[in-house]
Each structure stands twice: as structure tokens, then as C-alpha cells.
Amino acid sequence: MPYIKTLRRKTLLIGSAAMLVLAGLSPLLNVSTASAAQVTNRKITIGTSKVSTSTTYSASFNVTQTTQIKGIVIEFCQDSPLIGQSCNHTNGVTATPTTGTVVVTNVGGTGSPLTMTVNAASSAGKLILTHATGFTPVTTAPVTFSFSATNPSTTGTFYGRILTYTSDTTAAAYTSTAPGTHLDDGGIALSTANQLTINARVQEQLTFCVGTTAVNDATTTPGTDCTAISGTTVDLGVVDSSAVYTSPVATGTGGNNVNGVAMVRTNANNGATVSYFAEQDASTGTDKGALKVASANCVSSSSNVDQCFNSAGTTQTAFTAGTEKFGMTIGGTNCGSTTSYTCAYASNTNNLKPSSNYIGAAAQAYGTTNGFAWDDSGTSQQIASSSTVVDDEALMLRFAGTASITTPTGSYGVTSTYVATSTF
Amino acid sequence: MNAYGILVKVMRLKQTVSGLILIVLLVFVPSATATAQYSSPNYKIDETFIGSGGELDTSSSNYRARQAAGALAAGPVSSSNYSALGGFVTPETPFLELVITASTIDLGVLSTASASTGSGSFTVRTYLSSGYSVYTMSQPPTNESGNVLAPMTSAAASNPGTEQFGINLVANTSPATFGANPANVPDNTFADGTAAAGYATANQFRYNVGDIIASSPKTATNQGVGRTDYTISYIANSSLKTKAGLYTMRHDLVAVGTF
Numbered sequence: 001m002p003y004i005k006t007l008r009r010k011t012l013l014i015g016s017a018a019m020l021v022l023a024g025l026s027p028l029l030n031v032s033t034a035s036a037a038q039v040t041n042r043k044i045t046i047g048t049s050k051v052s053t054s055t056t057y058s059a060s061f062n063v064t065q066t067t068q069i070k071g072i073v074i075e076f077c078q079d080s081p082l083i084g085q086s087c088n089h090t091n092g093v094t095a096t097p098t099t100g101t102v103v104v105t106n107v108g109g110t111g112s113p114l115t116m117t118v119n120a121a122s123s124a125g126k127l128i129l130t131h132a133t134g135f136t137p138v139t140t141a142p143v144t145f146s147f148s149a150t151n152p153s154t155t156g157t158f159y160g161r162i163l164t165y166t167s168d169t170t171a172a173a174y175t176s177t178a179p180g181t182h183l184d185d186g187g188i189a190l191s192t193a194n195q196l197t198i199n200a201r202v203q204e205q206l207t208f209c210v211g212t213t214a215v216n217d218a219t220t221t222p223g224t225d226c227t228a229i230s231g232t233t234v235d236l237g238v239v240d241s242s243a244v245y246t247s248p249v250a251t252g253t254g255g256n257n258v259n260g261v262a263m264v265r266t267n268a269n270n271g272a273t274v275s276y277f278a279e280q281d282a283s284t285g286t287d288k289g290a291l292k293v294a295s296a297n298c299v300s301s302s303s304n305v306d307q308c309f310n311s312a313g314t315t316q317t318a319f320t321a322g323t324e325k326f327g328m329t330i331g332g333t334n335c336g337s338t339t340s341y342t343c344a345y346a347s348n349t350n351n352l353k354p355s356s357n358y359i360g361a362a363a364q365a366y367g368t369t370n371g372f373a374w375d376d377s378g379t380s381q382q383i384a385s386s387s388t389v390v391d392d393e394a395l396m397l398r399f400a401g402t403a404s405i406t407t408p409t410g411s412y413g414v415t416s417t418y419v420a421t422s423t424f
Numbered sequence: 425m426n427a428y429g430i431l432v433k434v435m436r437l438k439q440t441v442s443g444l445i446l447i448v449l450l451v452f453v454p455s456a457t458a459t460a461q462y463s464s465p466n467y468k469i470d471e472t473f474i475g476s477g478g479e480l481d482t483s484s485s486n487y488r489a490r491q492a493a494g495a496l497a498a499g500p501v502s503s504s505n506y507s508a509l510g511g512f513v514t515p516e517t518p519f520l521e522l523v524i525t526a527s528t529i530d531l532g533v534l535s536t537a538s539a540s541t542g543s544g545s546f547t548v549r550t551y552l553s554s555g556y557s558v559y560t561m562s563q564p565p566t567n568e569s570g571n572v573l574a575p576m577t578s579a580a581a582s583n584p585g586t587e588q589f590g591i592n593l594v595a596n597t598s599p600a601t602f603g604a605n606p607a608n609v610p611d612n613t614f615a616d617g618t619a620a621a622g623y624a625t626a627n628q629f630r631y632n633v634g635d636i637i638a639s640s641p642k643t644a645t646n647q648g649v650g651r652t653d654y655t656i657s658y659i660a661n662s663s664l665k666t667k668a669g670l671y672t673m674r675h676d677l678v679a680v681g682t683f
Binding site for chain 2: 042043044045046047048049050066071080081083156157159186188189190191192193194195196197198199200201202203204205265266268269339341342389391392403424
């Protein structure tokens with residue numbers, strides 16, 4: 001009988017020991033429930049933080065498993081990035097694609113880049129990409145893709161939820177609170193914001209001056225700027241029928257060895273124009289703005305016997321010695337004082353350009369071979385213009401005259417006024 | 425004797441069978457899993473903790489907090505690839521906030537003789553990120569006719585008389601004393617926002633659309649938690665050929681957090 005008790009007790013002990021061992025092992029024998037891993041290094045870069053603005057959203061994330069991906073869901077929520085929770089779309093992201101395709105790239109992944117379809121189950125703020133065969137990602141490179149969307153209408157934080165699926169039908173069935181079985185997921189925070197406004201003003205500027213200069217080319221500076229320009233008289237000296245006297249006329253022939261000069265500085269967006277008109281003297285008759293003896297009455301614009309040089313007219317013409325004429329041209333645009341941009345008349349890189357009938361010589365040459373013009377009616381005539389800013393470019397005003405053998409003696413003169421106009 | 429012997433064998437067999445039955449049941453009965461979630465049709469508790477005490481909503485007129493006492497461990501933990509914030513009142517929701525704290529900066533009338541300067545400010549606050557970057561996305565100041573102040577594409581000093589527009593995010597002494605270094609609130613142990621390369625040198629200014637101008641870089645010890653206050657220093661110079669007009673820039677900043 002004691003043997004039986006012993007046997008029963010042994011059995012009980014063995015059974016208890018077995019129970020304890022198995023209880024300890026039971027967790028290892030349980031089937032655990034599989035759950036989604038997190039996508040890592042996840043971010044969405046938006047093109048602007050301005051509210052209610054359409055921009056590009058660029059998603060990037062690394063997956064943690066190399067299972068084939070046939071569906072990707074991105075949902076934007078105002079309240080939470082947590083997968084499986086309800087999602088508030090009010091005032092949130094809108095205008096995410098609901099049709100079309102999106103190219104998804106995973107460098108090194110099989111099937112990448114892949115053009116995935118924007119599934120019909122997509123809606124504003126919820127983008128569902130599906131593909132029947134999908135791609136097999138690598139974990140060492142991010143999955144990236146971009147799409148357009150409109151930012152939330154309020155400033156502050158908003159969220160994105162990213163999910164990947166091995167089944168395109170399961171992805172298409174995604175809802176906020178029932179995301180379905182998926183591979184990886186993760187939440188992202190984004191933010192809209194107000195904008196800083198920076199203001200600065202550049203004042204409209206026009207500096208224009210007229211004077212005289214001994215410079216007779218397009219490169220030697222006539223003066224650093226208008227503060228260095230002075231003089232009021234260009235003297236052609238003793239003018240007779242033997243030659244055409246063109247400024248600068250040497251002092252040996254009675255001249256003062258200067259040209260006229262008109263310098264312009266402006267920051268006008270649309271540039272400037274330069275015009276002149278001949279002052280009308282108090283005489284009666286015609287040609288009151290001609291090179292003439294003061295108050296002399298001119299017979300006509302072609303007379304060689306009155307005390308009025310015949311003006312060249314509005315059309316440029318070359319002078320012949322002994323055929324009475326007076327006129328002006330622009331020998332060239334002088335860039336000697338220009339510092340803020342490349343300016344060279346010979347290369348046509350000057351901004352201030354002589355106008356038709358006042359271009360001294362052809363092919364950007366400095367000279368007067370094209371002839372001269374002069375309007376003595378007092379009507380304003382444009383002699384130069386620019387379409388953009390001008391930095392101290394100077395028009396070299398070349399005056400010329402020749403007398404006929406019958407031109408009466410006298411001291412001849414004419415006053416002209418120059419006007420610069422900027423268009424801002 | 426024979427009858428006794430037979431009785432013993434039967435009992436041993438019974439006991440053995442009983443033990444076997446018990447063992448089998450233990451193998452296939454799922455162990456009770458202790459979970460931290462409790463839910464009913466209308467309510468759910470995500471995390472439970474039995475400790476010394478706590479308060480989920482402690483507040484005064486200026487402050488608000490959640491408290492727990494008795495947790496065995498709380499605070500940041502991290503490795504080279506992962507980071508976490510442990511604790512029973514730590515929120516589980518990542519967060520990123522960009523706030524512009526100064527709205528308008530007027531640089532005045534530009535001159536070719538001296539630079540115009542001004543400062544703006546913004547704040548970035550983040551939680552549970554592994555770093556963020558702040559991008560500048562706007563074109564430089566542009567006038568009514570579409571003319572753009574020339575941006576300083578490489579970091580350089582201010583040069584009056586040369587058309588320039590640039591920024592940095594540090595304190596400067598030239599061309600004026602203005603600007604400030606990034607300030608981590610309340611100190612550098614709570615956040616590590618910094619001016620980005622190209623925008624971090626005093627008296628040197630730069631501007632390229634799309635540049636990163638500030639960041640909280642991802643490091644093993646960076647928990648992506650905290651607030652940084654930034655000051656943007658602006659300079660502008662005009663030249664003789666800078667076209668006239670009112671130049672305006674709506675400075676668009678974008679903060680991108682990596683989680």
C-alpha cells in the first residue's frame with residue numbers, strides 16, 4: 001500500500017513538473033499576431049508652406065522588408081498621424097490626384113521606377129496608388145514619388161499617414177479606421193505657416209547734363225559723371241567755303257576745340273530718350289532756329305545771300321564744302337564713364353543709342369561720314385534712346401557748317417535745348 | 425498476490441493517462457497575454473500603468489502638464505537608427521510646427537553708398553522627429569516690372585554699389601550690428617537647431633532658392649524634441665543699374681521633418 005501511495009505521489013510530482021515546464025514554454029509555442037513595421041526616414045517635402053496653395057508634395061521613406069509592394073496609401077489628416085484612427089479632413093489638404101498615374105522610384109528595387117495608377121478610391125486628401133504586379137523594393141534606398149496637392153487652409157501642423165500593401169485590392173479598400181492588412185506604415189507631421197514680407201525701394205533716378213568736351217572719341221571719359229561736365233559753347237571758328245568745318249574745330253582756325261556732350265544716367269526700367277529743339281529767335285520770317293546772325297531775317301531755307309545758314313533739315317545729309325549748310329550729328333556714344341555694365345560703342349553694347357538721322361557713321365564706327373541733320377523749326381527731335389538703364393553714357397554731339405562763297409559775313413549762332421525723358 | 429499486482433498496474437496506467445491528458449491541454453491552451461490596452465464598444469485605454477500616482481491635466485494660467493510618478497524608467501533612448509521617448513505620459517503623436525514670429529521687414533530706400541539691413545524671425549518646434557530642415561523657397565525681392573534683386577549665390581560680404589540680396593541666420597557686426605544666433609529653448613539640452621552651412625557665418629550673406637537655411641540634424645543623441653528660435657538677417661544693396669521700383673519678397677519657408 002505505501003508503494004501505491006509513493007507511485008501516485010511520483011506521478012503527481014512528475015505531472016506538476018511537466019506542467020511548470022510547459023507553462024514556461026507555452027509562449028514560445030503560441031502563434032503571435034503579425035503587425036506592420038514602420039517605414040523609416042519618412043518625410044514629405046512640400047513646395048510651399050503657404051496655406052491654400054497648390055504645390056508639389058514629395059514623399060520619401062525607407063521600407064523595412066523586401067516584400068512586393070502593390071499598393072501605397074498616403075492620407076492627410078488635420079488631427080492625427082496614427083494609423084487606424086479616424087481622420088479629420090476639414091480645412092485639410094485637398095486636390096490630391098484622383099486620376100492618372102504617379103511614378104514611384106526605389107533605386108535598386110525590382111520593377112523600379114514603376115508607374116502606379118491613382119486608384120479610383122482616392123479622394124481629396126487621400127492618395128491611393130495601386131499596381132497589379134507592383135515592385136520589389138530594397139531597404140537600402142528610399143521609395144520616392146511626387147504629386148500635386150493644395151495645402152490646408154489654416155496655418156499650423158497637419159499630418160500624413162503612409163501605408164504600403166502587398167495587395168492592390170486591399171490598398172484600394174483602405175479607410176482611416178480600417179486600413180486593412182498592410183506591410184509597413186508610419187506617420188508624418190508637416191506644417192503650414194505665414195510668410196515674412198520684405199520690402200525695399202529703389203528710387204527713380206534720372207541725371208542728365210549737357211556741356212562741352214575736348215574728347216573726340218567713344219572711349220575716353222568726358223567726365224566721371226555729370227558733376228564733371230560743364231561748358232556751354234561750341235565754336236566752329238571761321239567758316240568759309242573752302243571746307244566743311246566739323247567740331248572740334250582747332251583753335252588755329254578760330255574754334256575752341258570742343259564737341260558738345262550730353263550725358264545720361266537713369267535706372268528707368270524702360271530706358272530714356274534724348275531730344276533737342278532749336279530755340280527760336282525774335283526775328284520775323286522763317287528759319288528762326290537756324291545758325292544765323294541774331295535777329296536777322298532769313299529769306300528762305302535755301303538762300304545763300306541771307307545771314308542764315310541753310311539748315312540740313314530733318315533728314316541726314318552729307319555736306320559739300322562751299323554749299324551752305326549747318327547741322328549736327330552724334331559721332332558716337334561715349335562709354336568712358338560707364339562702370340556698372342559692359343559698354344562699348346564699337347561693339348554695340350552701349351544702352352543709349354543714336355536715333356535715325358543722327359547716327360554719325362555706319363557700322364558702329366565713331367565719325368561723321370553719314371552726314372548731319374538740323375531741324376530749325378523748334379519742333380522737338382529725338383536724337384537718342386535706350387530701352388533699359390543707362391550709366392553715364394555720353395552722346396558726342398558733332399556740329400558742322402560750311403559757307404557758300406556768297407554767305408554774308410557776320411557772327412552766327414544758334415541755341416539749342418536738350419531734354420531727357422525716362423520711362424519707369 | 426496476483427490480484428494485488430494487477431491493481432497496481434491499472435492505477436499506474438490511469439495516472440499516466442491523466443498526466444498525459446493534462447500535459448496535452450497545457451500545450452494547446454493559449455497562454456493568457458497581458459496587454460496594455462483595454463477597450464469596450466465606446467471607450468478605449470491605450471496605455472495603462474500602475475504606479476505611485478499621477479495627473480493627466482495639471483494646469484495654471486500659463487502652464488499645463490501631465491504627470492506620472494513611480495515609472496521605472498522614462499526619458500529618451502536611442503541608437504544610430506532608432507530613437508524613442510519612454511514614459512507613461514509621453515504623447516505618441518509626432519509634431520512639427522513652423523511659426524513666423526515677425527511679419528514685415530522694411531529695408532527702406534536702397535542706396536549705392538551703403539547697405540540696407542533688416543531682421544525677421546521664426547520658430548520651429550518638433551517632437552518625435554529624427555531631425556528637420558528649413559528651406560527657403562521664394563525668389564529674391566522683385567519689383568513691379570519683374571526685375572529681381574541679384575541674389576548672392578555664394579556667401580560673401582556686403583558690397584555697397586553692387587546689386588546684392590542675401591541672408592544669414594547668425595549675429596552680425598557688418599555692415600551693421602544686427603541679427604542673432606539660433607536660440608534653443610530653454611537651452612541646448614532641449615533642442616539643437618542650427619543655422620545651415622552657407623548661412624552660419626557672421627557678416628557673410630547668401631541666397632539661393634531651395635537652400636536649406638536651418639536644420640536640426642539627425643544624430644544618435646538627437647531626439648528631435650524641442651523648440652528653436654531663429655533670426656533671419658537680410659541685406660540689400662543697389663547699383664547704378666538697379667532698376668527703380670518697389671521690391672517685395674514674400675518669404676516662404678518650409679520646414680520638413682523626418683520621422
